Amino acid sequence: MKQLLYTLSALAVLATTACRKYVEISPVNVRQLKYTKDYQGLLYNSSQLMEKTYLYPLYASDEVWTADGTVWQTNLNINLGYAYCWLPKIWAETQEDPDYATQYQIIYNTNIVINEVMNSEGGTDAEKLKAYSEALVHRAHAYFTLVNIYAKQYDPATAATDPGVPVVLQTNFTSSLKRVSVEGVYNQIIGDLQTARPNLAVTSDVNTNPSQAAVYAMLSKVYLNERNFIKAGLYADSALQLKNTLVDLNAYAAAPTTYPNKSNDPETIFSKVVSSFVSTLPLSNEAVNLFDSVNDLRYRMFTQPGANIPVSNFTNRGTYKHRLANQGIYVGPKVPEIMLIKAECEARAGNTSTALTVLNNLRRKRFTTTGYTDLTAATAQDALQLVIMERRIELMGTGARWFDQRRLQKDNLISTVSRPFKGVTYTLAPGSNEYTFAIADKYILLNPEIEQTPR
Known part of the structure; x- marks a missing residue:
């Protein structure tokens, strides 16, 4: 027809x-x-x-x-x-x-x-x-x-x-x-x-096109939001079996503008971006203080003082990762996010050691080689807190925090927020x-x- x-x-x-x-x-x-x-x-x-x-x-x-x-x-x-x-x-x-x-x-x-x-x-x-x-x-x-x-x-x-x-x-x-x-x-x-x-293909050569890895990654996010942590963890595993490459930030620390752009970022499972141009987002002191400002390469590569960002119009630190290639803010499922879902589900299941292993495998690629140390946790609840903190750092400036604020209220992990405006x-x-x-x-x-x- x-x-x-x-x-x-x-x-x-x-x-x-x-x-x-x-x-x-x-x-x-x-x-x-x-x-x-x-x-x-x-x-x-x-x-x-x-x-x-x-x-x-x-x-x-x-x-x-x-x-x-x-x-x-x-x-x-x-x-x-x-x-x-x-x-x-x-x-x-x-x-x-x-x-x-x-x-x-x-x-x-x-x-x-x-x-x-x-x-x-x-x-x-x-x-x-x-x-x-x-x-x-x-x-x-x-x-x-x-x-x-x-x-x-x-x-x-x-x-x-x-x-x-x-x-x-x-x-x-x-x-x-x-x-x-x-x-x-x-x-x-x-x-x-x-x-x-x-x-669908197992993985896609063009990361804007769906793949089996993308389906598994999305299902892990869907079930995480449903609080079905068993299924979320299983689908995170399935996605990571198909795509698990992490970028070592040490390779780009000396020249951050050479960081992979949208089309060739090996961490991207399914490319989705914010729907409009965003110059930068001013970060709260609480968010900035989550970083190890000396050893965490995300601090120096992916955030900058407002004074160093053109047309920022603020003085505190702001988001900068999307400015490296000027291709928008990536918000689709990526390998680090799916690793963090895997780690969260393991922590919620009481598997403290496994949760920390996944978490540290990610962080090892984000810190200077000389300044990195593994995170430790005495209990699964402590491990969960570390995962949530790492989500805030790794996914900062993507909007993921808003959705985490919604879902983590069930765990009493969200406090009242206040801010002045005009x-x-x-x-x-x-x-x-x-x-x-x-x-x-x-x-x-x-x-x-x-x-x-x-x-």
Whole structure:
């Protein structure tokens, strides 16, 4: 069946009208979808779109901070400022939420491939299955992003009834836009990933393309968020069996700008990036003090004083890793993150020695050879604390801390956060509704069936 392929240049919009639609489509470069290569092009030619994730959670995390009245605060985009202050409402009634819109735009593209590529012409069954499966992985990642921004943290006791996000699996505009439960969204994600895996390459030469290693890595993240630590650890193992290369920072300490860029970073399992350019993020004193400033090469390579970062507009230290290659902030699953999931699951299982072995294998590649010493822990709980600290250091500036703040409240590991902004001090307490972003009013006004997140 012939379908029109649209270059999707406008933002995604959930809407119900006489002609119901959930994606605004700009019909640029219209041609007909017919051949398998057309559907492959929808995935590969839109690789920049497919890589995009989120922006606003970066500014909400407790690792970002500046003193009151800095130029950084004055110049900060108004909506990012609202996210930085954890305000209940970030968007005016007429405004798009680009994080929300981008993920549904990705979902629209992937739904076209998933629903139509197997009936396309000119491709082998293997080629069709590969495109179908890659689309499933991208869709799963988009829903994982959405449910962890706009829904409550997965809680096994309440996930079946907590509202998640609308799940749209077709390309027509008549699907229900009611929010599926958090459990339902997670089940969809897991189902997509498990269906995709057998038809994918073990690893991919192009790290923006899904692979079996990427599926295992994503499943480890999904189950970690579900607090199913046994499965999270098993899938982390599976991912690391397929891809486990670590970069030794000692090889780049003398010339940090030679650090591998996005396309050839051997640690990257599945490339995903922040959805918009970020010059740098100012780091809180608490975050900076986690580093061994003398021996940890991440301190000197991946953070810099604000005065040394062009257009930083603050004086405290800021994030710098993404500036080395100027290719955006990487937030997709990488070998270090999956190692940290493995270490966390081992610590939670009481396997202190194994957790520390994994943790130290990572840290050994991050410290000067003369200044490195293994971490030790007397108990599994102590080991868990070390893993959480290492997550904060290794994943700093990627938004991972915001998602950890959400999930680690269950372990009583998150404290109340306060910070000043333009003369007012704002506070975020554990259990606050502001740990879940509201869905922009525009989408709810157009679609009354979408329930707003509790504020």
